[in-house]
Amino acid sequence: MADLVLRAKSGDREAFQRLYREHAGRVYALCLRLAGDPARAEELTQDTFVLAWRKLGSFRGDAAFSSWLHRIAVNAVFQAGRSEKRRRARIVESGAALETPGREVPPGLRIDLERAIAGLPAGARSVFVLHDIEGYKHVEIAELTGLAVGTLKAQLHRARRLLREALDR
Numbered sequence: 001m002a003d004l005v006l007r008a009k010s011g012d013r014e015a016f017q018r019l020y021r022e023h024a025g026r027v028y029a030l031c032l033r034l035a036g037d038p039a040r041a042e043e044l045t046q047d048t049f050v051l052a053w054r055k056l057g058s059f060r061g062d063a064a065f066s067s068w069l070h071r072i073a074v075n076a077v078f079q080a081g082r083s084e085k086r087r088r089a090r091i092v093e094s095g096a097a098l099e100t101p102g103r104e105v106p107p108g109l110r111i112d113l114e115r116a117i118a119g120l121p122a123g124a125r126s127v128f129v130l131h132d133i134e135g136y137k138h139v140e141i142a143e144l145t146g147l148a149v150g151t152l153k154a155q156l157h158r159a160r161r162l163l164r165e166a167l168d169r
Contacts, residue, residue: 002061002065004018004019005019005056005059005065009057016053020049023066023069024045026070027049027069027070028045030074031044031077033125033133034129034130036125044073047076051072051076052072055072070134074144078144112166112167115166116162116166116167119162119166120162120163121158123155124156124159125159126145126155127152127155128159128163132156138153
């Protein structure tokens with residue numbers, strides 16, 4: 001793996017393509033869990049790897065490449081969310097109506113837990129995925145999202161309660 005990263009850092013596109021093939025599935029799964037939408041997750045996965053290619057020179061190797069890439073993916077999802085909020089705010093300010101996208105879960109994700117996670121409100125879903133699935137600490141999530149730790153804990157509690165309710169049906 002380290003050899004692939006070194007080769008990719010020196011501009012070897014084939015090495016980067018191999019890194020992409022090895023890590024794209026996990027990055028997509030993370031983006032899907034955070035975004036709750038397969039099409040959006042695909043876009044975010046691509047954004048993550050474009051950013052990784054651009055920032056590869058800054059990868060120092062202090063952590064595993066997968067950890068570094070994971071952090072880029074999380075940041076890409078949150079940056080996209082902030083951009084979307086700003087876009088929606090501009091639409092509301094201009095008087096245009098907002099359309100709320102459906103939360104339909106694709107057929108491949110019929111597993112009850114995945115469906116329940118996808119059905120969570122965006123804030124609760126993000127905190128739940130980052131904390132309970134990806135293992136981030138509250139302080140780290142606060143840094144990523146800009147939310148207070150107390151707010152995150154409340155969102156996590158809400159997410160867990162909603163998941164229990166959804167799975168008990």
